[in-house]
Amino acid sequence: MAIAQPKFIYQIFPIQVNEVRQQIQVVGTTFAFTGQDAYNHLQKAEKVALLVTTLGIAIEKKIRQYEVMDLTKALILDTCGTAYIEEVCNRAECQIEADSAATGLFLNRRFSPGYGDCPLSCQKDFLTVMQAQQRLGLTLTESNLMIPRKSVTAFSGLFQVKEDARPRRKRLECLDCSLNACTYRRGGKTC
């Protein structure tokens, strides 16, 4: 088995904005986004693209082997896995963009459960709607951690008007990351 077996699935759904409850309902499903950040992110959107990506389980075994035999390699492979899965997301996003462009819609920046006030607890419904276990072998622990660990869930809004598609797609910034103690953190205070 190859160490990394990158796979992704995405699906585009219409949305309904519930102003009273400040929720975004994903039409045709049991899933709704809660929290102010997701609401702001999708409020003006026509549709939402749900994306799930994973590198698969084999890399877990390799990292654990290295943890036993050579911790430096474990750390580096683990980090490579993180960088790799982000790149898989970038590629998937390009495909979603192409799909959207075909229907005249514009994409904003992708956002993930766990960012801001978008709760990790929404992972359960997110993954169920996407049938992520059957289609990607992705599972969730009681504490809402995804296994395989090198997996990402994300969503982007699809907008009629280009100017509404904000925040624009761009690289994530250090400040968006929760690794406060990172040596390489730029553009803000480190804790």
Added chain:
Amino acid sequence: MLVTEYLATHPLLFDGAMGTMLQKNGLPIGGQPEYFNLSHPDIVQKIHEEYVQAGCDVISTNTFQANGTKIPSADLPEIIAKGVALAKAAHPKFVAYDMGPIGQLLAPVGTLSFEAAYDYFKEQACLAEAAGADLILIETMSDLFEMKAAILAVKEHTQLPVFATMTFQEDQRTFLGTDAVTATLTLQGLGVAALGVNCSLGPAALTPIVKEMLRYAKVPVIVQANAGLPEMRGETTYFPTEVKEYTAELQGLLAAGIRIIGGCCGTTPAYIANLRNLLDESQTVTAVPREKTTAITSGATTVHLNQQLSVIGERLNPTGKKRLKEAIVTEDMTYIFKEALQQVNAGADILDVNVGLPEIDEAAMMKTVVTGIQEITTVPLQIDSSSIPAIEAGCRYYNGKPLLNSVNGKEESMAAIFPIAKKYGAVVLGLCLDEAGIPETAAGRVAIAEKIIQRAAEYGIEKADIMIDPLVLTASAQQEQVQVTLDTLRLLKDQLGVCTVAGVSNVSFGLPERETLTSHFLAAAVGAGLDAPILNPLSPIIANTITSLKVINGQDKEAKHYIANSRPVVLTEKTTTNKADEGIHGTLKEYIVQGRKAEAVDKIRELLATLSPLSVVNQEFIPALDGIGHQFEKGEIFLPQLIQSAESVKAAQEVLKSHLDGVEKTDTSQGRILLATVEGDIHDIGKNIVKMMLENYGFDVLDLGKDVPVEKVVATLATEEIRLCGLSALMTTTVQNMKRTIAAVKAANLDVTFFVGGAVLNEEYRAFVDADYYAKDALESVEIAQAFFAEE
């Protein structure tokens, strides 16, 4: 009529998809289909009836994930009873209770315990039997280990036959890496009534997987494919395989020998009606000859012991090994795992696992070691113990078809071991000895082997699942018996045609240059018919013999491996002298700073000839570590360099440790610290780095690993009387468990100081979880520990 009786003379037709049919009838995406049994029974029953009208023999209940993690336990009895009742109301020949995966991954890769998974399955199976289901269909499984928990739960609590299907990807493996042959051997070993594939791919893509299963399956094979791999078209899911194509593919598979068919996602009553016609037109059941093999598996590999020379690594056995013994007693899993991986890297095909020590709970330790090793390697294991509970624990928590070591010709041994071997589908290793001891003649030993094979058959264990050990005696004590072993091997092959195994190292016990004698005996034994020698693959001399033998028997095609791995072996000179000639000119300090592990190890050996261990620590380790620590803090070096230096220290410390074993034991510990990655969290690289740094600085670390239950932290702190504890958590969600852990320790009135770390941790979270210190990196952990024990 029982479904198994019917199946003996008929093919069997299952129904098609339920989920996609429910979605067409108003179930929102992401909605729980099982609740439809209560809220929309008419719709569920109508779908069942449509399938019965289409001609299926078996209806699967609408209960795919009716398990305790998805549905509150209070609702389960009603949902399951109703599910079975709705299926019965459609009047099929048989009702299969449908049981899918729980949705969480089992430990140690995931966090769900085997026992918890078992209980979720048991709960369903009991309710299903009470409601009147005829069989249990365990389906869409990716994890062989979870499948095993489900099969055991059903078989240990109900009388129902089990049909088991797994779901495969385009690489012909499940998501967890199980291949078709491994699945087949393991599942039939566990006693399922039928096995096969379902979901994910269409029938054409599944064909090669199914054909592999048919080669070894002794029970009927099932195919319930999707109507092709689902594709997204705009906002709808589309299944590309049409009825006609689906039917044609299944026709081919029926001809190849499958006995049970049906549909999965995307199939409809129209598909089932066509399959009915197909079965009615071709009444005959194709009987396929099964290949017999003596094989064991892990969760992802099968080793066919009758088709190759297989090396069983012997090193995971504490007999005569002080350091391993200490590691087992202190549960130093890293050391144990390293022993395992080194043997795998040196070419072991199978690892023997023996943790037999009188002072420990052997069965519990066997479970820990077997599951732990299976997390890091795919090599199958040999469960080795003289304790029946330890053997049973090893087989139960083993992911795959195990090799059981051992049974012998004594009535008592056979009566205890064979039921376990049968239940878990193990290949069992039989020793040629009985109540009268070890026969001195080859004929005598073969007679015992025959007895073992005959008695096993009475338990339903076939000869292919037996390996015979002729027993190797030491040349120094009973020289004439060495030839008897070789003669026995020949007779076992000629007269019984059975697979053979033997621990070859024993031959040289008590003699000088053991590896030379052992390797020559090994060659003679393989020549006489030995299939699986148990030996030390880390010995270069023995490894070279194995490499050569694989050229001779044609296993190493074109001698590729031999050529790639050829290495000269110096028989008389110690390798260290050779390296000294090349020169180790640097200081230990330099090697540590540069992270040169191998040189650091050689250098410390040299230093220990003249210096005391304590002065090596004080003059070399500590200044080197302080130096790199300083560089790290100033940002001159980064984490990988820091770790490499720390690893060099660790490797050198191992040398120091074995050196100390030889002389008087002095307590050099700077203090004891407990480390754990909290419950629910499986990210532990950071914790492992902290552990290594603390050990570098002389602290004695008790590492409980990852996903450590709150109670275990409390209990260990109490019994070990440890006063400093480091906890790690990566995610904000698991920081909650850190808080719970600390609160539980305080509630138990233990005087423990806590330091915490992990990606999301900061000073605020430290206060939130009520810890004493926040350590932003491994070096700060060291400073905290130093300050703590200085105050003590």
